[in-house]
Amino acid sequence: MESVANQRIARVSAHLQPPNSQTEESCVLKRTDCRAKGGAPGFKVAILGAAGGIGQPLAMLMKMNPLVSVLHLYDVVNAPGVTADISHMDTGAVVRGFLGQPQLESALIGMDLVIIPAGVPRKPGMTRDDLFNINAGIVRTLCEGVAKCCPNAIVNLISNPVNSTVPIAAEVFKKAGTYDPKRLLGVTMLDVVRANTFVAEVLGLDPREVDVPVVGGHAGVTILPLLSQAKPPSSFTPEETEYLTKRIQDGGTEVVQAKAGAGSATLSMAYAAVKFADACLRGLRGDASVVECAFVASEVTELPFFATKVRLGRRGAEEVYQLGPLNEYERVGLQKAKKELAESIQKGISFIRK
Ligand SMILES: NC(=O)c1ccc[n+]([C@@H]2O[C@H](COP(=O)([O-])OP(=O)(O)OC[C@H]3O[C@@H](n4cnc5c(N)ncnc54)[C@H](O)[C@@H]3O)[C@@H](O)[C@H]2O)c1
Numbered sequence: 001m002e003s004v005a006n007q008r009i010a011r012v013s014a015h016l017q018p019p020n021s022q023t024e025e026s027c028v029l030k031r032t033d034c035r036a037k038g039g040a041p042g043f044k045v046a047i048l049g050a051a052g053g054i055g056q057p058l059a060m061l062m063k064m065n066p067l068v069s070v071l072h073l074y075d076v077v078n079a080p081g082v083t084a085d086i087s088h089m090d091t092g093a094v095v096r097g098f099l100g101q102p103q104l105e106s107a108l109i110g111m112d113l114v115i116i117p118a119g120v121p122r123k124p125g126m127t128r129d130d131l132f133n134i135n136a137g138i139v140r141t142l143c144e145g146v147a148k149c150c151p152n153a154i155v156n157l158i159s160n161p162v163n164s165t166v167p168i169a170a171e172v173f174k175k176a177g178t179y180d181p182k183r184l185l186g187v188t189m190l191d192v193v194r195a196n197t198f199v200a201e202v203l204g205l206d207p208r209e210v211d212v213p214v215v216g217g218h219a220g221v222t223i224l225p226l227l228s229q230a231k232p233p234s235s236f237t238p239e240e241t242e243y244l245t246k247r248i249q250d251g252g253t254e255v256v257q258a259k260a261g262a263g264s265a266t267l268s269m270a271y272a273a274v275k276f277a278d279a280c281l282r283g284l285r286g287d288a289s290v291v292e293c294a295f296v297a298s299e300v301t302e303l304p305f306f307a308t309k310v311r312l313g314r315r316g317a318e319e320v321y322q323l324g325p326l327n328e329y330e331r332v333g334l335q336k337a338k339k340e341l342a343e344s345i346q347k348g349i350s351f352i353r354k
């Protein structure tokens, strides 16, 4: 006969199984029986691609975020494992795992914020655009799920090429009749994080004291750091400007080459994604003056999408800021950025409209 202690252990283990996992069938205590149902105040956040190189540290950091009450982890592989692991952290958010397409809708229902790092990363020698053929379809499917299950959620899109995947998402939402440009944000925060770090190195400052706006898009020359608007106000020699601009534009490639075939930036990206998601949640909560750079629907240039500073509020990117004064170096950079961006945006739009 099973001992009382063993029965207790069986109950506790069952409590921790992710929903709909194979083991739930044989559980003594089902998840629905548990008293913790995510009732604590906070936001409901889903990560799509949660078992990946970005997804795992991102899930861990979001589990540590006090603004999150429920965290849904969705992937086509290994979601139960990541969920079991993260769910042992003694922080407030309730974690649930969802595996594969049949569970996508359950993962999305009721979410306030959906973060999407699903898709393949670069290998050395590839451009972000080389990822289009695989990632475009992944983003389309996931955004169809968002449109159906949580059309009012804020979407943070990380999957590359961001310059095309954001227009793809917009077209999916338009088709579904749910498009709200304020709620769709391409994540370019890593460019800002890199710019702050590299500028701080050159100036001999603490990176936490530095804030550099990075505008345009998220690939090569479309990444345009505005060093003339850096805080604290600083002057740079032409050599420093050239070095910093190139290093920020090639930051992703620097990591891809260093990882030598094992993927692209994951840890710094998870950090940047959480920094951005936290800003979105503070905006949703109604905090005043939450401002970050993001790739959004925009009228700042003639292009339909562009990254600039935006003010985040209860409805997402409530205000899109103008570029501000540019120096000659930045004006030349802007022309180059717009040319490449126009093609990438059109490629994304055509993928859905074709
Ligand atoms: N925006 C940025 O600044 C930035 C920075 C770094 C990486 N990225 C991009 O993020 C993406 C992910 O990078 P990674 O290093 O985490 O890659 P990864 O391969 O380690 O992880 C991707 C995850 O997505 C999952 N996935 C694949 N298809 C899916 C689907 N249909 N539904 C749900 N999940 C699916 C995979 O199973 C995997 O777990 C890449 O496209 C990469 O280029 C963007």
Ligand SMILES: O=C(O)C[C@H](O)C(=O)O
Binding pocket: 121, 122, 128, 160, 190, 218, 251, 252, 253, 255, 256, 264, 265
């Ligand atoms: O460079 C990549 O492919 C990943 C990401 O876009 C990055 O900037 O690190």
